[in-house]
Amino acid sequence: MPVRPTCGVQRADWIRGHVADLFSSYVAAAALSAFYELGLMQRIATEGEIRLGQAGNGGQEIDSGVLHAICNTLSWAEVVEVSECQIVTRGPRFDDAFAARGYFYWLVQGCGGLVSEAGHIARVCNRTGNFYRRDMGAVAIGSRLIGDTEVEPLFDEILSRLRVEKLVDLGCGSGQRVIRIASQSQARQCLGIDISEEAVRLATAAVENLELTDRVSIIHADARNLEYDPVISDANVITCIFMGHDFWPYDQCVRTLRQLRCAFPMADRLLMCDVVRTTSPADADTAIFTLGFELVHALMGVYLPTLEEWGRAFADGGWTCMNIYELKAPSNGFLFELALAT
């Protein structure tokens, strides 16, 4: 059938270009998260290619229409290339996207439900009770991947200078840190604490799979209410990664920091790592994560402290900051090396 050009109708120039790319980027972020979750990103990273017709994952068939659409979207984003014979290989942006996969999984799978309801949640009348939902298993996995780039190597470097006998990880998420640290030496006892049942399930399963139950325990508890307890209080290293902001607002954070002093009187170090709130408006230099991290926490009503506010809380909470390390990934991330103030 002949297709007629429209005449006399004003052309919509914005259907391509910057604003159109914002729309497609949202779709690409979802596609990237799914590609990671389906194990296909890892397969391309290790095997170099996947064939669209045979892209099952762990024996589970993937719908071919969905897979084609995901790969087409990722091809638009230059993450993959799809050949005429339906072979999917690395695109020019694959390595960067692979390095950033945790950020996408955190945002899309972990916080997607929350972000998609932003308009509803923004109304004050809708912000009571359990007014939002997140997939905490995905948040834990995304956080682990986010930490792999710089946080974990920095931790290993700091821990190599300390005598780690018993380590407690507050907000342990997937449990990867306690597992890794316990695996490095048989003499180490490690304990992970998390408030989320999903995270505790995930971490406990990982510990059992690796047969580390003699050295690693996972406990379901609120790190803000820990008291002296012989099971945990002989720990000499305490870690707390990407959850310190859950201690805030200020007075509650100071109270928690003081309570941690009582719960862990033998602590040589409290190693706390978190992303701080930015203090200048977003611009062309804004890095990955910043906008997502700040919007997600604003939606949840969780206060994000600045670097300066953390400094005051440590002093008032009875901890001396021995060193501060600035991270590049995640940006605005800092690792605070704290000791009990005397």
Ligand SMILES: C[S@@+](CC[C@H](N)C(=O)[O-])C[C@H]1O[C@@H](n2cnc3c(N)ncnc32)[C@H](O)[C@@H]1O
């Ligand atoms: C962003 S995740 C970080 C997970 C892990 N620390 C990591 O580095 O991958 C934050 C974790 O802290 C947990 N969490 C939040 N508030 C908590 C609290 N008050 N007590 C214990 N865990 C808490 C959450 O359930 C979640 O698993």
